[in-house]
Amino acid sequence: MVSSLSHAGIGLLIVLLLGLRGRESKLVVLFSILPDLDFIPYVIFILLEKYLSPEMRNSLFYFMGHREFMHSILFIILVVLFLHIMEKNLHLTIACFLAILSHVYLDYATSWKMRPFFPFIKESSTLGAFDFFDPIVTAISLIPLFILLLQYQRNKGKWPKMDPVYRYLQHNKRTIIVSISCIFLIWCALAPFTKLMLVQHISDTEDSDISYQNMAPMSFGKFLGAYSFNETHYKIFETSYWKGIHRSSLIPVNSYDNITADDYGYISRAAALYDSSFPREIDYPVYNITENSTDAIVTVSDARSVYVKYWAYFNVEYTFIFDKEDSGYVVFIKDHRNIKRSVPLNRFIDT
Template sequence: MVNSLSHLGIGLLIALALGFKGKKRNALGFLAILPDLDFIPYILFALISGSVSHEVRNQLFYLLGHREFLHSILFILLVTLFIWIKTKDRLFTAAGFAAIFSHVYLDYATSWKMRPIYPFSTETSTLGAIYFFDPLANILPLLPVFVLLVAYMKGHGKWNGKFNNFCTFVTKNRSKLYPALLIVLVIWLAVLPVTKLLLVNYISSVEDAKISYQDTYPSSVGKFISAYSYNSTHYKIMEVSYWSGIEKRDYIEKINVNGAVPDASTYVERVGKLYSTTVPQEIDYPVYSVSEKNDSVAVTLSDARDKYVKHWAYFKTVYRFIFDAESGGYVAYASEQGEREERLEKNWFG
């Protein structure tokens, strides 16, 4: 997940490296941010999701949700086919594919789980190899945006006398500058998933345990939060980095029961089954907290890594189920990214 301006910059960088100007350059910039326009269908989903069945809601989420269908391989291919049909321009079609693919790849390689092969599979996955505030991935693509901004301002009689040396340098070297920047960016984005693999394999050997590659989450530049099931009652959480290996360790209890709650395990099992039916399935290491008050049982479900990540993370969602101990009925709530808790519609769960 890279900021939209940097996504735009990558599209423009591809265009400038290949010599496209005018409308075709702008079109490639647009294609590089096209997947993030899924916020528009997501608004529609939010408006109608409460009035449909659970099964329909899930399917609509796959189609209309943020970082769902518009971030899939099928969508990339459909857009590429459309470009070819409209233009019959091989180079522009290839550039269009590269622009939209760059967006999906960057989101997939950073910190958010997606369904890249939907509708053939609804399983989520991620590379999670690049921190979403990665300096190179975010800042380097801003250069072509700045270049075009300066050109635009000067063309409209503004910023005269400013950035003259910069403009002269870019003009003289643009045939080599833009391809070089693009190559540097591609190498960087290709190497980081490999270095993460080496780190995960190293941590696995040190711990003598199978550490999940995709569930090892980038928490800052060069650092990750990793976890695995240590035993039947606890997860082991680790902060790891390229330069220090395992820096911190902690153990998180899988099920915490506050007081004497009859049938606590039954409630935990029920919450697990309810959660398994909903989307987007963001929790990888489920932690349950069970308590009882006034003939009701509360079960909180969160991810074991939640408190170890300061900024946004796909798993920073907390669910809370309130069960009526007598009737067995329940009300569910959820809070995302530390925001205010909201009550969920019944059709969230099957």
């Protein structure tokens, strides 16, 4: 599971691999979870968001949003350089660099889009090579935590039945740590490459250019993909390394018929407003419009959302409610938990 716990586990793996102790080991583990401390500026951002202009809000989002600046290569360089200036310890600097780099890479290799090359490249992207509950990453990250817990319990005189396991681990610890480190590195390098081969295979099979970025991992070896089948439909499909495409359906781009010029105007306005905001979680937008005597209601969702339930990234729905009389509007968002809340209007630039 790619979480703060698994990041800390990889940090401990680096500690054990390099034989660090005491304060140095604590610093390495701290650096392995450091990017996730961006929840602190993000909470501040949420509190201040409604008081900012749209331009200021969008600019600050890059620096204070979750999985934004503190998950970037520039942030890694700055904090590691600061550490080296303060500590003047090259061995520790390299260990902390590996720890924080492993965090950003693991997050980037899952399904949530990030901007790791900000501010040089502002577009979001992802490798999406393995899913959040990847069994290999999970197992490898838990082994160092288990070794540490076992040693702690033994020092306290507990878990006497685990003494044979403890002795085995102590006698073979170096071999175990080096072996799982190699497996971790090979898997991190291999997973994006094998996904690329799968994407190329599906592209050839479908005779279409399948997006590597937008083919998201669902479970071990299984992905959810999409592409524009024609002008009116997306094709959504599930695929895996061992079955190819084994489920697919066509999703209409627009779920409405015989719209008027006014309706089209509202839909175009909703699309423009959504495109001006951050973050943009929806890659394959589907629009729906309903009306009553006073309002035009446009919803924007991702075509892939019909295949998923709990994903936090694109499984959202925006609802734009336009007042027909004064052209004002309000916006609501429904997230993957099916919780609906209002969205501050300064998230959007209304042109």
